[in-house]
Amino acid sequence: GRGMPGGEGMGTGMRAGAGLVLGARARLRWVHLILGGALLMPYFLLAQVVVGVWSGRGNVFGSTALTLASYGLSLPLVAATAVFGLVRPLSAGAVRALCGVPDGRLAEGPARSWAARGRTSAWWTLHLGVGAVLSGMSLAVPPMAVVLIALPFVSGLRTAEWGTGWFGTGASPYVAPLLGIGLLGGLALCSAGAGALLARMAPVLLGPTAADRLAEAEERAADLAVRNRLARELHDAVGHALSAVTLQAVAARRVLDSDPGFVREALAAIEDTTRRTVGELDAVLGLLRDADPARADAAPAPTLAADLDGLLARTRAAGTTVTAHQDPGPAGNWEQLPAIASREAYRIVQEALSNALRHGTGPVELRIAVRAAEAGTPRELEITMTNPPGPAAGPQPRTTGGRGLRGAAERATLLGGRVEAGPYRGQWRLRAVLPLGGGSR
Incomplete structure (x- = not known):
């Protein structure tokens, strides 16, 4: 055995x-x-x-x-x-x-x-x-x-x-x-x-080989960059639309019997916002399905020149007072901005207004200006938005995840700029600076 x-x-x-x-x-x-x-x-x-x-x-x-x-x-x-x-x-x-x-x-x-x-x-x-x-x-x-x-x-x-x-x-x-x-x-x-x-x-x-690993890492980075951009587009478009539509519906409900004219304006703004957002959502989802970086770069997107006025009007229709100061510089309009700067600036303004609608408690002051080139510095587009801060944070955690401000910072970084957001002189301020080129060397 x-x-x-x-x-x-x-x-x-x-x-x-x-x-x-x-x-x-x-x-x-x-x-x-x-x-x-x-x-x-x-x-x-x-x-x-x-x-x-x-x-x-x-x-x-x-x-x-x-x-x-x-x-x-x-x-x-x-x-x-x-x-x-x-x-x-x-x-x-x-x-x-x-x-x-x-x-x-x-x-x-x-x-x-x-x-x-x-x-x-x-x-x-x-x-x-x-x-x-x-x-x-x-x-x-x-x-x-x-x-x-x-x-x-x-x-x-x-x-x-x-x-x-x-x-x-x-x-x-x-x-x-x-x-x-x-x-x-x-x-x-x-x-x-x-x-x-x-x-x-x-x-x-x-x-x-090392070259293969480098090429694979570059491909992954390019794919991740495209996906991050599409995620930012989706977040900014849908997030702003939901915030605006929610506030417009709340404002319309409160004055439903006393101010029918305002209710009609609010409903028209809701219709316009949802229609535009459905179009943007469909475009972004189509790009995600195709997974084509070239199409992602060529995808239509709102810009300051074509869409800023509509964005401000829809925000005001939600009952929020927005005072806008625009200084496009010597050109006199936003159409002279580089296309990518105009597009990213629009999204940053949109995110700033979304934050004001969700977390602010008072009127919003928005300043958008082109700074002239100085010695050793390029032209810059400066966006500054201030509004009274919301109430102190309660015990409930924030549900938005901070993706919007992070996305705005990523947009500015891609252009070599920067975004600052936080308390400033008793207000909440978001300030973005985007280089436009054209400085003297």
């Missing part, structure tokens, strides 16, 4: 070893090697022609030396063709499917640098070179092993011309089956070892 645990451990070890040599993964890696051998054949046939012309012999298969020379000449041809970028994704795909290498350890996409192409060339040569050797063994060893295993039982095999040799000199034919089984076992071991070697080398030669 005491010997059973050791016996069970030995049996488990034998099963594990057999799984490594004959298991499903080992068989898939053998298929991967056979594919490598098949891919080498065009190179080998071309090299065979060259060697045949050089040696003066039309058929090099009759000479082991010329066959090996053709094989050796085919490998530089393999290495040369592997510099094409698409070889790496094809190889990586085959490795994932057949060698059991996880995705994260292999590079995505074509090789971008010469260092990556060199590593891919080394992998391509290794795969096809080792695969060709194993393919030859897989073609030659099984028939030979079958003959050896059947030799004691089929007399015709022992008397055949090609069978007279070692076994025709008095050696026992009953040794032949052991040799045949040994050949099959050796083939399985060679296949498992070669497959394991390629699986180990794949992350080294097909793994991402």
